[in-house]
Amino acid sequence: MNLPSAHQTPPSPTSKKEGFSMIHRSPSRWRPSGLAAAAAASAAGLLPGLARAQELSQEVSAEIAAAVAAALAAAQPAAEAAAEAAPVSGIDSGDTAFMAISTLLVLMMSIPGLALFYGGMVRSKNMLSVLTQVLATVCIACVVWVFWGYSMAFTDGGGLNDYVGGFDKLFLRGVDLASETGTMPEYMFVAFQMTFAAITPALALGSFAERMKFKAIVLFVPIWLTLVYFPMAHMVWGGGLLAQWGALDFAGGTVVHINAGVAGLIGALMVGPRLGFGKEHLAPHSLTMTMIGASLLWVGWFGFNAGSAAAANGVAALATVNTLVATAAAGLAWLFVEWTVKGHPSLLGLVSGVIGGLVAITPAAAFVGPMGAVALGLIAGPVCFVFCTTVKNRLKYDDSLDVFGVHFIGGVIGAVLTGVFMAPGLGGQGDESFSMGSQLYAQIEGVVFTILWSGVLSFLIFKLIDLVIGLRVDADKEREGLDLTEHGERAWNL
């Protein structure tokens, strides 16, 4: 495929183009062609997709690049000498600033965004348990990421490279102030990807909220990250299997949302429904908090989607527009469908549509055009609505906060329809070689693989934890609320 996203390693890096793409940025990177080739080769090693996605619209043939470089080299012998004598940086301050803000936006998505979005939907006696679980998940993920996660996701895995990376960068060995990834410092890339690892397991928590032991969650997160998430990230973004299949995922539809949605559902099924589910009034204790959370998720999602362009450029700008309009369309679609079907346009419906739209646009963020994004939103909103209302009620599983109905379903819609709306005829970024049939095939292949991988392994992990310490709190504790019984605190003393 010729439209890899920022996270992604294209199957056959076109090193010369990459070389140029790095050249035409800033004088500190003007290099004679020999150096350029070397730089290109090294850049192609890990994440050439980064530089590539940035330059989608600006590609110029390598010959011209070489000519420019040669001309300059001729005019500036001293510069060449300097470049050879000293380390030359490929860092772009604008891109680095952009990735810094993207990093903290994705952090803000988890805390307080997701924590509030979820916390507002549980009963007030379980509010703190949700907040604690999300925050602890983020903390655990950060530490595990720099210990072994980054290495497992973004280094060469040798014989296992199709599935997982290796241990070359355990404890960030070898990463230093001079390391670069694309046009940013490697440390920034480490931080940006860290926040993705943090939010993914936190998303899954919503499915089994209000009844899971905190101890079980503290075990689940690092094991699941290690066995499920890091390999998935490697397979999609680190040059593994799915990347080779050509499945496109701009910002994490499969790796993050489908993955978390499946894990959540498995967890919900294994821990069982909440006491009183289907009988008692399990109403959200504060839709105000849910709305704040959803808003911060939307705001933060620019870090997620536009940040996945890995540079402040046209691709990021397109992702920005799409992240606005797909979301708005999905929110409105849910709202109006609910208004028609249930008689009231609810805030919870509107924000649910908003999140569904954000999820759906994630894999497609810069592959589709703005009108494709609107269409995607208009589809995602109502389909998620049907799953969260009718389907869930039919099947009677207790996915407390609809992680499956929103993140899984939204993720699948987005992943599959990326293969449709990227068609140039539909305003997408596919080029003349684009074939909807084969792209759809690759997309569906990616989705199915993710479901299987995440489903089977998540099941085994929950099973193991259940055997060792048990997944669920006592009925009495559940009734009194996890805040007091698990954490010894109370959320509101007004």
Add this chain to the structure above:
Amino acid sequence: MNLPSAHQTPPSPTSKKEGFSMIHRSPSRWRPSGLAAAAAASAAGLLPGLARAQELSQEVSAEIAAAVAAALAAAQPAAEAAAEAAPVSGIDSGDTAFMAISTLLVLMMSIPGLALFYGGMVRSKNMLSVLTQVLATVCIACVVWVFWGYSMAFTDGGGLNDYVGGFDKLFLRGVDLASETGTMPEYMFVAFQMTFAAITPALALGSFAERMKFKAIVLFVPIWLTLVYFPMAHMVWGGGLLAQWGALDFAGGTVVHINAGVAGLIGALMVGPRLGFGKEHLAPHSLTMTMIGASLLWVGWFGFNAGSAAAANGVAALATVNTLVATAAAGLAWLFVEWTVKGHPSLLGLVSGVIGGLVAITPAAAFVGPMGAVALGLIAGPVCFVFCTTVKNRLKYDDSLDVFGVHFIGGVIGAVLTGVFMAPGLGGQGDESFSMGSQLYAQIEGVVFTILWSGVLSFLIFKLIDLVIGLRVDADKEREGLDLTEHGERAWNL
């Protein structure tokens, strides 16, 4: 006038200077003078003010620019060849990163910022109605903007160009990854301006909160945007009438705040006062939420004001300082006046002053110096205080959340005093040709026009909606609260 803001098209674009201003940024934009002139011409077409405001402090004569370009061209024939053969990008990654963050900051102003600021001030039974109205407004505006809003605001309107743009970019036709506006991708400019279109009608909602039908709001927003906002944006920022008059509005004092304030007041008068207004205790249900909202408004307002510089430069930096100090001064001024007059320094007073200060500095953000900004704040705080307390109580209109008293009054103060504090003698950015008299005249002309335009059209729109579906909910529903009756939900179940 020679100090246009970022949004603004100066009456006679000075294309050569623009050419240079684009040149002295990044090597990818070094062009032989012929290309430079061409680039300048195209840049001058739509939004030359962008590039221009950026360079306020750095203007160099076009002759020198040409000389530089010529010298370089001589030294680099290959570069010239390359530039001719390939598309050359004028994108600056730093500016693009800056506009990306500005875009999401303005989104954050609406949600959750404004939603919480307003929501906290209503009674708890109407909390969700406010949150839903604001979020739905944002969603509607996003979709309408990419459908026809952007085109109506920022394309040439042909014979009607004085008042409104045309339909060349309906559904963003013609905007693609390669389109540029100033030094950013056009998509980013589309996104940035989208967030302004989203917050403006949302601001007006505060005037008629707690009693308007949701259905009426869902109708009001797209109609008002189409008939009132898009033309106003065109007239001030898109090269229309007010731009030609020389009225200055750095970040949206007239287009956003006066416009919304007038629409809000008209709405409040037409829907009538809330039941119990003037008799019952209509106290804010959560000043905590109001304070969170006000804080996020302040934080987000940097996107609004500094972002309006359209580049990460000295102009943006000055707007940043001013947005800090004018706000702080206005907050303190309201606080101390209230302390003296009413006996208590209230939090609501402090945040009201803060918002009043933010509104007042908006049109003036980079036209005045920091001391002018402090002065502006010290004036805006107390004047808004008088309007929200004494004047409103005298006239007995029920502008629920003081949109008129804060946004309209603050906007007028800022718009008019821009004509005063931009005087170089008062530390402002006016140059030797600045004449306070004629600038004041232009400013007042702009304000009066906005009042008339927004007032008349808003009246007609509300009248129409009232006739078709009615503006107001039943008394019983109003008493029970809009949350339960309109949205079927409840904000707090603690």
Add this chain to the structure above:
Amino acid sequence: MNLPSAHQTPPSPTSKKEGFSMIHRSPSRWRPSGLAAAAAASAAGLLPGLARAQELSQEVSAEIAAAVAAALAAAQPAAEAAAEAAPVSGIDSGDTAFMAISTLLVLMMSIPGLALFYGGMVRSKNMLSVLTQVLATVCIACVVWVFWGYSMAFTDGGGLNDYVGGFDKLFLRGVDLASETGTMPEYMFVAFQMTFAAITPALALGSFAERMKFKAIVLFVPIWLTLVYFPMAHMVWGGGLLAQWGALDFAGGTVVHINAGVAGLIGALMVGPRLGFGKEHLAPHSLTMTMIGASLLWVGWFGFNAGSAAAANGVAALATVNTLVATAAAGLAWLFVEWTVKGHPSLLGLVSGVIGGLVAITPAAAFVGPMGAVALGLIAGPVCFVFCTTVKNRLKYDDSLDVFGVHFIGGVIGAVLTGVFMAPGLGGQGDESFSMGSQLYAQIEGVVFTILWSGVLSFLIFKLIDLVIGLRVDADKEREGLDLTEHGERAWNL
């Protein structure tokens, strides 16, 4: 020392290197060597540390720089002429964008971050008093900063320069659109530093919350800023005494956290314990708000720490990673220690650890490696835990919100251990000349000086205010709550 932070002026500026470091950024700054030297000299004057920290990893000898410049000068005589004729800007748009976002992130730390973090921990009857105090402090600090604070901190103090700056830039005299600091506009530097001045006294407020008169706080803030904070900022970052001693403080461990922690403790001791302290249930009224606040503090802290790199580069990226992992480690450490010792893993414990970790990594942010940061967090969490639980209970002082236990203790741990973990053998950024012994000595010297300076002066200020207007509200008012009695409002009307 050879690893100064962004805020810091190294004892002997190496002007030639600085000259180069400015050269290798953007063509607009390519200057013939004569100009380069001049630029270097001026840059070295105020804040050369800025440019320097940016380039830590990229230092190239000045000779090569000069050669490059000479070669270019030879090839571009017209460019030279242009550069001499016109002002040449050293502004980097990426760095400026980065500092803009850092500025507003630090503002967001105070409001709503800190306000909510603190407000959630008090009883609901005092919620608004905390919010008002924090917001008013921010407003006062902004105004005082542009009036005289910036000048006192960042200009030459003549004979008193060891302790405090002078009055050259009173009311920002001499700062204009063309002024630059490092690679950003000076206005941006003014704004960034303003937000540090705003948060520091706000941090101290937590110690004496729930009983101090608002009037006393309104007096305390400007006096304390003037006598304590501005001189400290000058001594550490403005070229004063502590900078000369070689004490390292990347982002404000001494200036901000130790300083505020000491002032807070003094205030708490002088105003006395709250009524009912040690007897009644003084439980936090909303840990939800505290969690939102802590999350926003974490997110905003990137502005604090990474922003202190003053540029979007590898140093900022390292600070970003460290600010993630030290924090996560500290949060988990507190959580698990509390779980073991007290039986429950509480949310308040987790967020307290998070804040403790953020404080501890502040002085060390880009001086230590990621594994050093994890170690720092693992130490800071439990030590702060012991202070906030055991030590405070033993000594029976009523530091309401543990400003001393978290900010002072965390700050001291971070400041001292910076001298340990910056050792290259421990993954830190110290170079071959690094000596742990002498660095530790400098660090401790800095800490002790800060304690004395802040302690003595804060005591005198509180004493003075107590004599003039009294520090504490009446017992009846304290019992009814400050919200109603001091501010005439009520936080929640649900």
Add this chain to the structure above:
Amino acid sequence: MKFIIAIIKPFKLEETREALTAIGVTGMFVSEGKGFGRQSGHTEIYRGAEYAVTFVPKLRLELMVADDLADRAVEAIRGAAQTGRIGDGKIFVLDALQATRIRTGETGEDAL
């Protein structure tokens, strides 16, 4: 003395208090709660889940009055709290043995 309990619609509190003050009642205690009766509640829908809420918000007044004031107090409440629509509430009268003012220790009608 008589102990009177009244369940009323929340927005009627101020009028009711005024009516009681007018006839000489000097004190009362008000608490919030939810009532169940003829007045139907509402339905709340949260995503897929629909909840029929049978309770409606009400206020509860309680006041101790001298015997001779009891009937007038009942009448005052009835007059002020009435809207004529379902759900207006009830007034209950119980007999009481004793009242004490905590501040002074006075008992009986002096305590009111």
Add this chain to the structure above:
Amino acid sequence: MKFIIAIIKPFKLEETREALTAIGVTGMFVSEGKGFGRQSGHTEIYRGAEYAVTFVPKLRLELMVADDLADRAVEAIRGAAQTGRIGDGKIFVLDALQATRIRTGETGEDAL
């Protein structure tokens, strides 16, 4: 008429209401509060401070019933609210003098 007050565990409200409706009770008033009794509370720890919370959350039902319904109402509550574990609560019965329906002015059992 009898005035019945019942203190119950919060999650037993719905069952209790249904049991009462089943025997013909048409109205009641519910309020929240906290009870002190044999059932022990819990400990909350906030940083260094430990608080033993002796009160536990309970609901309070009150309903006026005709004399002949009183015993059955007590029985219905007992049956529905019982879990058999400590803290189930109490039912108190008081004698009442009068009831008035605010909407209509009806009194006595007609008012219920």
Add this chain to the structure above:
Amino acid sequence: MKFIIAIIKPFKLEETREALTAIGVTGMFVSEGKGFGRQSGHTEIYRGAEYAVTFVPKLRLELMVADDLADRAVEAIRGAAQTGRIGDGKIFVLDALQATRIRTGETGEDAL
């Protein structure tokens, strides 16, 4: 048995509970509310709007006690809840017919 209702200042709860426990009271129920009486309220100002809030926050205790404990209970409350300043509250005593412990079905004084 006697049914005692006490309106007290909120910060006096703990002392009052202890005083009652000391004389052998084993249970009670506490709810929040607002009182109207001699103690004046306060004024809240929100921008232009001033509200005179006539109600002040109070706690309401209710407890059923054996006849012979009633006087001592009233005395205990009075002693513990008194500050001597206006607004200290009231204690009301009503006669009760019956008490039932939901858990066991015990009635009368055994139920307390």
